[in-house]
Amino acid sequence: MSRKAKRTEGGTTSNALLGLLSMGPMSGYDIRALIGRSIGYFWSESYGQIYPGLKRLAAAGLVEKKTERQKGRPDRHVYSLTAAGRMRLKEWLKLPVTSEPPRNELLLKLFFGGHVPHSVSREHVTEFLEEHEQALKTYAAIAKDLRKDADGAEVPFYLMTLSLGKHGSDASVKWARETLKKLDELEKHKGGRR
Amino acid sequence: MSRKAKRTEGGTTSNALLGLLSMGPMSGYDIRALIGRSIGYFWSESYGQIYPGLKRLAAAGLVEKKTERQKGRPDRHVYSLTAAGRMRLKEWLKLPVTSEPPRNELLLKLFFGGHVPHSVSREHVTEFLEEHEQALKTYAAIAKDLRKDADGAEVPFYLMTLSLGKHGSDASVKWARETLKKLDELEKHKGGRR
DNA sequence: GGGTGCATGTAATGGGTTACATGATTCT
DNA sequence: AGAATCATGTAACCCATTACATGCACCC
Numbered sequence: 001m002s003r004k005a006k007r008t009e010g011g012t013t014s015n016a017l018l019g020l021l022s023m024g025p026m027s028g029y030d031i032r033a034l035i036g037r038s039i040g041y042f043w044s045e046s047y048g049q050i051y052p053g054l055k056r057l058a059a060a061g062l063v064e065k066k067t068e069r070q071k072g073r074p075d076r077h078v079y080s081l082t083a084a085g086r087m088r089l090k091e092w093l094k095l096p097v098t099s100e101p102p103r104n105e106l107l108l109k110l111f112f113g114g115h116v117p118h119s120v121s122r123e124h125v126t127e128f129l130e131e132h133e134q135a136l137k138t139y140a141a142i143a144k145d146l147r148k149d150a151d152g153a154e155v156p157f158y159l160m161t162l163s164l165g166k167h168g169s170d171a172s173v174k175w176a177r178e179t180l181k182k183l184d185e186l187e188k189h190k191g192g193r194r
Numbered sequence: 195m196s197r198k199a200k201r202t203e204g205g206t207t208s209n210a211l212l213g214l215l216s217m218g219p220m221s222g223y224d225i226r227a228l229i230g231r232s233i234g235y236f237w238s239e240s241y242g243q244i245y246p247g248l249k250r251l252a253a254a255g256l257v258e259k260k261t262e263r264q265k266g267r268p269d270r271h272v273y274s275l276t277a278a279g280r281m282r283l284k285e286w287l288k289l290p291v292t293s294e295p296p297r298n299e300l301l302l303k304l305f306f307g308g309h310v311p312h313s314v315s316r317e318h319v320t321e322f323l324e325e326h327e328q329a330l331k332t333y334a335a336i337a338k339d340l341r342k343d344a345d346g347a348e349v350p351f352y353l354m355t356l357s358l359g360k361h362g363s364d365a366s367v368k369w370a371r372e373t374l375k376k377l378d379e380l381e382k383h384k385g386g387r388r
Numbered sequence: 389g390g391g392t393g394c395a396t397g398t399a400a401t402g403g404g405t406t407a408c409a410t411g412a413t414t415c416t
Numbered sequence: 417a418g419a420a421t422c423a424t425g426t427a428a429c430c431c432a433t434t435a436c437a438t439g440c441a442c443c444c
């Protein structure tokens with residue numbers, strides 16, 4: 001009974017935290033802020049995950065906690081990776097990506113679009129279009145920033161992730177425009193239907 | 195004390211169930227199977243959601259249950275939409291799409307790709323590529339099927355949802371190939387890094 | 389005086405998957 | 417003989433968001 005038990009710390013969230021801490025020592029608050037400026041467009045964590053997560057990681061010896069006293073403000077709890085934590089991160093990075101079941105509410109609503117006026121589907125698609133147009137602007141801005149301080153060895157990786165966002169949003173915009181046209185045509189040709 | 199309370203039945207799952215039942219009366223088992231042949235590529239539900247979900251919907255008067263006795267096999271519980279259920283579905287369809295926080299594990303791993311050999315990232319991207327190539331084949335097959343019996347008024351909507359899948363997978367394939375090239379270049383030019 | 393930012397955390401609640409439990413029939 | 421399909425459902429567990437609770441400092 002002890003195959004490779006090692007009841008330690010699973011969960012993608014923990015590993016995301018390790019990854020973020022690999023960029024430097026940080027508090028939970030810092031982590032949230034860093035997410036916003038870096039991986040926010042493809043990953044998110046709430047405080048309700050971050051604080052308990054850090055605690056668990058500390059208990060497992062994967063991160064180390066140091067308390068910085070401050071005047072006025074509450075103490076800062078700054079966490080940093082331990083050697084074990086860095087190893088754990090690498091191991092996890094090597095594991096195959098676990099894909100989760102798809103859930104796309106826009107498509108679900110569009111699929112059943114026959115039950116409602118076409119204008120409803122139009123609106124959903126339009127909003128989707130606008131979101132992705134906005135996203136494209138954001139990506140462009142981030143890419144610009146990245147190329148500015150394009151020194152680090154990690155930058156190419158950051159650009160690759162950005163690029164998937166861009167490809168995806170480009171495709172989404174294209175699809176949305178086509179779909180709006182199709183909806184308009186449906187509207188015109190709606191001959192003998194109730 | 196009674197603004198617009200109406201504590202009834204929220205949750206996207208319930209509404210997905212209503213949508214599926216709008217295609218005809220069905221049992222929980224049938225629903226699972228239907229998902230596989232229709233919206234499976236952008237939506238999924240497990241039995242653990244379906245059976246309790248149907249029960250709640252029945253309690254709320256949105257669906258009606260009829261039991262079909264069978265020999266040998268367990269009874270079939272066939273559910274069908276009530277008028278109230280159909281109304282509820284339409285209302286929900288009109289509501290704006292609620293987008294959920296993004297979580298893309300592939301990008302997360304790629305983002306931190308600097309910590310591991312490039313071959314690791316290569317493998318992740320390759321698997322992603324293959325998944326989407328496979329998906330494209332599936333989409334093509336479904337589209338063919340759909341155009342075969344292209345009578346119903348709903349078919350255009352089915353094709354629109356399919357089309358987003360196609361656009362998305364096309365983009366993903368394109369990105370994956372580009373990214374593999376970049377990874378190879380990184381590998382070649384890895385001059386003065388530890 | 390009021391909003392925003394700094395900074396921590398917990399509790400309630402919701403949503404979901406997976407594994408378990410059961411068992412006959414039909415196909416290979 | 418064994419696998420797949422039909423058919424239902426529950427229980428344990430995990431993961432995650434949101435709301436709550438607290439409170440000072442700084443800027444307008």
